[in-house]
Amino acid sequence: MNGKSKKSLVLQEDLLLLFVLKKMLESIGYQCEAIDNIDLLNGEDKTHFDLVITDVLFKGHAPLEFISQIKDSLSFGKIYIVSDMELSKLRKSISNIQPIDGFYETPIDLDKFKNNLLEQ
Amino acid sequence: MIEKVLEIAVYLAFGFLLLLWGLTAYSMFRQKQFVLKKAKIKLLFAQLISEHLYDEVSKTHFIEIQRLLQKEKVVESRPKNVQYLIDLMIDVENYFAGSQQEKIVLLYSQLPPYNVSYKKTLKKDWHIIARGIRELYEMDQRKYTKYILRFRNHSNIFVRREAQIGIVVFLGWKSLRFLAYLKYTVSLWQQIAIVEKLNIYYPVPNLVELDKILNQKDIPPSGKEILMRIIRKFDIEEKIDYIIDQLESENYDLRETALFCLASLDLNPQNLERIQTFYEKVPDRFQKRQILLLHRGYPVEEQLVFFKKVLKSNDELHLKTVANILTGTVYEKEVDLLLQARKQNLNAPPNLVL
Numbered sequence: 208m209n210g211k212s213k214k215s216l217v218l219q220e221d222l223l224l225l226f227v228l229k230k231m232l233e234s235i236g237y238q239c240e241a242i243d244n245i246d247l248l249n250g251e252d253k254t255h256f257d258l259v260i261t262d263v264l265f266k267g268h269a270p271l272e273f274i275s276q277i278k279d280s281l282s283f284g285k286i287y288i289v290s291d292m293e294l295s296k297l298r299k300s301i302s303n304i305q306p307i308d309g310f311y312e313t314p315i316d317l318d319k320f321k322n323n324l325l326e327q
Numbered sequence: 328m329i330e331k332v333l334e335i336a337v338y339l340a341f342g343f344l345l346l347l348w349g350l351t352a353y354s355m356f357r358q359k360q361f362v363l364k365k366a367k368i369k370l371l372f373a374q375l376i377s378e379h380l381y382d383e384v385s386k387t388h389f390i391e392i393q394r395l396l397q398k399e400k401v402v403e404s405r406p407k408n409v410q411y412l413i414d415l416m417i418d419v420e421n422y423f424a425g426s427q428q429e430k431i432v433l434l435y436s437q438l439p440p441y442n443v444s445y446k447k448t449l450k451k452d453w454h455i456i457a458r459g460i461r462e463l464y465e466m467d468q469r470k471y472t473k474y475i476l477r478f479r480n481h482s483n484i485f486v487r488r489e490a491q492i493g494i495v496v497f498l499g500w501k502s503l504r505f506l507a508y509l510k511y512t513v514s515l516w517q518q519i520a521i522v523e524k525l526n527i528y529y530p531v532p533n534l535v536e537l538d539k540i541l542n543q544k545d546i547p548p549s550g551k552e553i554l555m556r557i558i559r560k561f562d563i564e565e566k567i568d569y570i571i572d573q574l575e576s577e578n579y580d581l582r583e584t585a586l587f588c589l590a591s592l593d594l595n596p597q598n599l600e601r602i603q604t605f606y607e608k609v610p611d612r613f614q615k616r617q618i619l620l621l622h623r624g625y626p627v628e629e630q631l632v633f634f635k636k637v638l639k640s641n642d643e644l645h646l647k648t649v650a651n652i653l654t655g656t657v658y659e660k661e662v663d664l665l666l667q668a669r670k671q672n673l674n675a676p677p678n679l680v681l
Contacts, residue, residue, distance in 0.1 A: 222373040223369070223373045223415065223422060226373035226374060226377035227373075227376060227381075227422075227423070230378065230381040230382075231381060313421060313422045313423075314421060314422060314423055314424035315423055315424065316424045316425030316427075317423055317425065318427060
């Protein structure tokens with residue numbers, strides 16, 4: 208990658224997904240921040256992320272409320288949802304709150320996901 | 328004297344209480360320790376798997392991984408830790424698909440606890456054997472395919488259940504051959520599990536392999552039920568006749584499954600014509616009604632000859648079902664007249680198309 212590397216944020220409660228997604232982003236030149244506890248998210252921090260990959264299921268947070276929270280508290284370019292949860296029923300409601308660039312349910316083909324990110 | 332005895336009893340009770348508290352505290356402490364250990368193992372494994380997938384693999388890569396795991400006490404003498412690592416491996420296996428999976432399987436084959444799953448299958452307890460088999464297929468350890476085959480007709484339902492699913496995971500459409508040699512009835516739950524696994528791991532139908540098993544003679548009823556469910560799940564139009572032909576069976580459950588599958592498939596006029604030939608042969612009147620209900624939603628004109636035949640029968644349930652199917656069509660009034668005439672024991676009014 209030329210010049211300054213892009214910034215990304217991965218939000219996943221499951222450490223396995225969190226670490227693998229972080230590594231994947233780093234392998235394509237992103238600078239990556241990985242968080243497994245969303246209470247650590249600081250609303251006052253105005254860092255702009257070029258890319259956010261997040262789950263929608265976090266302890267103590269309803270999925271839709273969480274998306275609204277993300278929308279209000281973070282500044283980002285693209286946002287992808289990666290989850291172990293079935294998303295088919297939630298897609299529409301989530302997209303109504305915040306347009307999403309891609310939904311990925313487990314099992315995820317990491318190579319395909321990576322290529323999609325590179326193409327965009 | 329009594330006071331003395333009472334005093335001793337109180338001391339004893341108090342001592343017993345203290346012991347109980349002590350044991351509870353110790354068990355809580357151990358549990359807490361294990362939770363902390365689990366967190367450490369998970370963190371280490373998350374790091375290892377992410378590095379394994381995306382970093383350059385050196386010659387000492389796997390030795391290094393083994394060393395780190397040993398340092399975290401994931402060793403044979405600590406079976407709980409080993410089991411936790413296996414659970415994590417299965418999680419990862421379920422999280423990722425595609426080419427990365429090969430790398431994951433390679434890593435598993437290099438990890439020491441991996442043999443533990445095989446060793447479980449050598450135990451006597453059925454639940455341990457079943458778990459061992461499950462771990463082997465969940466972690467895609469294909470070299471055990473032949474070994475797992477041995478358990479497919481195990482006397483314990485849970486062991487053979489896992490073995491049958493394992494065979495499907497490893498061999499896909501080819502595995503269906505085992506359906507011809509089933510010794511025990513396969514429960515509905517298990518039938519669905521087999522079909523779902525096939526769909527997840529091998530979503531593209533292999534008609535050559537399917538044909539081989541469909542042409543086999545003497546498949547047990549529950550094997551035939553699985554085949555019907557597969558044809559339905561994968562929507563294999565050219566094999567719908569196989570399901571229809573099961574309507575001729577003397578086995579009630581087999582006919583029931585056939586009707587269930589046919590109800591959710593798109594049937595063409597030839598299929599419906601074939602189904603109609605079994606109407607008379609099916610002995611159960613409720614299943615006969617289900618055959619009639621299969622005609623709902625298809626053009627009425629093509630079924631008129633068949634309906635006409637049914638309307639001549641004396642079974643009121645069937646008459647009403649046909650009337651119901653024809654409701655809303657141009658034949659509705661005629662059928663009403665016919666039913667009224669029947670009610671009054673009259674002959675059918677003349678000049679009916681039906």
